[in-house]
Amino acid sequence: MIGRAIWFAAGAGAGAYSVIKARKAAEALTADGLRDRLGALSLGARLVREEVAAGRAERETQLREQLGLVPHGKHVLAAGTARTHTDHKEISS
DSSP: OHHHHHHHHHHHHHHHHHHHHHHHHHHHTSHHHHHHHHHHHHHHHHHHHHHHHHHHHHHHHHHHHHHTOOOTTOEEEETTEEEETTTOOEEOO
């Protein structure tokens, strides 16, 4: 008798679990569900891209400080002519 009750409870639990998983899968495959998943994917990609850009800028600043270089894009006066650090072309004054 107790064995049947245990098997009944196990079957009912497995059935409930299957119904819940099936509903979630069906919702995920609807147009709204797919749109939500694509939106979350694009948000995640944008956040990763922004984090990488911030890390790259921070590391560039650290390297410039360590090497004693001027900040990116600042003008450097060399021998009476203005030069930019990025392109090293002379700018007429």
